[in-house]
Amino acid sequence: MDDLTKEFLAESMDGLDRMERCLTELEQRPGDRELLGEIFRAVHTIKGSTGFLGFNRLELLAHAGEGLLDSLRAARINATPEVVSGLLQLLDVLRQILKLIELTGGEGTRASDQDSALVALLKRLNGMEVEPNQEERGAVVEVRELPSATVSGASAASLPAYTSPTQSGGVSEQTLRVDVEVLNRMMNLVGELVLTRNQLLQVHSVTPHVAELTRRLDSVTADLRETVMQARMQPVGHLFGKFPRMIRDLARSCGKKIRLECFGQETGLDKSLLEAIKDPLAHAVRNAVDHGIEHPSARALAGKPAEGVIRLQARQHNGSVVIEISDDGKGISIARVLEKAIALEIITAERAANMSKREALQLLFLPGFSTSETVTHLSGRGVGMDVVLANVEKAGGTVELDSHEGQGTTLRLRVPLTLAIVPALVVRSAEQSFCLPQGSLAELIYVPGRDAAASIEFIGDAELYRLRETLLPMLRLDRMLGLQSQKAEDAQGFYLVVLEGEGVRFGLVVDEILPPEEIVVKPLSPVIREIGFFSGATVLGNGMLALIVDTAAIAARAGMDRLPEQETVLFSTAPEMNLQQSFLVFEDRRLESRTDRGLGREIEPGFCVGAEAELGHATERKVLPLHAVERIESVAAHQVEYVGRRALLRYRGELLALEDAGSVLAEAVPEASLTVLICHASENGRDHRYGIVVRNVLDVAMGELLEGTAPLCPERLALVNDRLAVVHEQVCLEHVLEEVS
Amino acid sequence: MSVPENGKSLVGLAAEDEVALCWLTVDGRLLGIDTRQIREVLGPRTVQAVPLAPAFIAGVLAYRGEVLTAVSLRCLLDLPSHSQESCVLVLDGGGNPFALVVDRVGGVVEIDVKSLVATSATLGTGSKALFCGAYRTPEGLLVQLDTNRLRPEHLSETGLLERETAGERGR
Structure with missing residues (x-):
């Protein structure tokens, strides 16, 4: 296709788009001369160009349309809905022919490509008598394969399944009309850029001049970028x-x-x-x-x-x-x-x-x-x-x-305004820089070392950060990326980047936060895209390359679901239809693993719930519904007897299986006094009793069971005294009982 | 006798009895790449590592407004990844340029195709697929790399290096 035809197509399509807008407005304001003028111009331009390009079919149609519009302009006829419909139909056919030209280079010469019906319709609307050989007089409307054939009466029911009015990939969509003014500005700026570069090339030593040149370079680039962006911008x-x-x-x-x-x-x-x-x-x-x-x-x-x-x-x-x-x-x-x-x-x-x-x-x-x-x-x-x-x-x-x-x-x-240049937060993790798009950034938190332990809660292996009455799942960027961070100790304090997106909200732990930058996104090769963690790369201001982290992918990898049902329950600790009940709060595990994570000293025996925060300990506490506990007994360690590896206790004429999840028994010296919870459970109508060896009984407090926490951790959770605790699992108990019996 | 009229056919003729190879070394081994496949020799460059990437990916680097994926030849040849010196080449990759990290790039040698001997059987079986020929030269055997098979996409598709990758992850 030659340039002339291409230009004609782009111009005509634009004209038809304008015509479409004006036609619908015309229905509201019939007789508006300005609107009529605009429509007339669009059709006239097509007619004018078709002559020398040799598109007869277009010319014929445009001519008929022009005649009708001329009558409208001269107020010989009124812009009734029928007339507007007829003109809209003309518009559709014109558009269709233009597309045909774009695709095939020709305007269609098959028998089906006859427009006599439409031409007759336009003439009739114009108040002209149609030649007698025109048979389709009454039912003028069936113009085949039209995307929309809506003309008065006949076809109101046959409504098009509106495919997008323009198919993608056409000339008119891959080209962009840019204001010459914008292009001029761009050219000027590029010229400026070249001049500045030339000057920079001549500077051999560091002179005061350099600072000024850099400033100029900076402003020229900023302006140039802005202008190029503008050129890409189109009004909504x-x-x-x-x-x-x-x-x-x-x-x-x-x-x-x-x-x-x-x-x-x-x-x-x-x-x-x-x-x-x-x-x-x-x-x-x-x-x-x-x-x-x-x-x-x-x-x-x-x-x-x-x-x-x-x-x-x-x-x-x-x-x-x-x-x-x-x-x-x-x-x-x-x-x-x-x-x-x-x-x-x-x-x-x-x-x-x-x-x-x-x-x-x-x-x-x-x-x-x-x-x-x-x-x-x-x-x-x-x-x-x-x-x-x-x-x-x-x-x-x-x-x-x-x-x-x-x-x-x-x-x-x-x-977003554009995808090519995005503001991003630059973070460092394990000696490497990464970019986090700011669109998903909710807030930044610095957690000083002394607060680190108190603000992190554990549920199994999952870490949660307590942020204003909600629990935020914590992910560590270095671990997610399989890197070894130099700053392993939380005790030195850490940065938490709170990210939001696709229905999830989580905190990402990073080593360092650098100033945000406007980054130019560069695509990555398929092999690296396949990793699924990075959406692109960019060159930072310091010349280093940084990978752009796909935060949604990180959340997905960490197994955070975006199902709406879970969304609110996951992150809110508000009670949900669960009645308050009493819980016995206890602790059975020594928290050595916590010290490995740098969360402070081991927890001394004998501390109580109220003092936790002041001591700065993060604890995983367990609770049991109070009604399941019969008594709390103090038992000397030597009273516990062993059958195989099972610990048993003779208690009031009964043989109780002892559960010892925290391996208190193994550590206890024979003289030591153990705390055993005597609990009962009924299974299949039979009542069992069993004992739980615990390190400390901490408290009895009101609380409620939480629902829908399964994605966070396998155990059931309860909120007791406004803190999270793991509910002691009955399943384990039955397992113990089975072993005993 | 007809004289070739344009440069293209001259090159074509030359390629029939002579091949221009850019030679490079990895761990003392002499390897060659067809010069027509090379876009640019960048010299020593820092390559940004990519976490969780397959082991044969040395990382990414910026090149003329694009971000290229760099393949580590040392890794492909089962050699320890650390070396004293390194040099980055940009290869054409059939329109999808990528980078190759080697130890050192030497000069260009024109080699008579008649000196072609079969791909050396002394090289490991896993990496043998990366070569497309070996030439006998006064300096020793020059093994030509098949740049098409070095493409990161090709490497990950064939799964040639899954063993190495798994090993790297396991460590």
């Missing part, structure tokens, strides 16, 4: 421009009245991101029309104006672009969402009863979830919101859903 309006037509057609097909309001169309967004959110946005708008806005009669009943409003809003906020699609429709019924979720066995009925509104709305993002009773041709097949979420997340963005029943729904897409 380009995206919004597709929607008036789409909403008009969709609304007509479902017999609804809908007005579209757009705000912040001038907001700029990187071209590639604009492409990435195009489909999710179209989907959201489709949802709003189909599910959101009610039929005029239903709206009247609800006391709302018959015409529904869909609002598209774009604005910049904190280095990202927020796009909101809101409607004033019926909103989402939380009750129905939950009902459906239970029916689909996604959640249990009890879980549903405890779900917050936000959590319930999150269910809509699960694959295959739809509350719609009827599958319409527009939506309701249950394919949708999960795809929207996936697409937006792929572009580095997030999706939020908010809805008030009876008042409407708002979907909020948040995407």
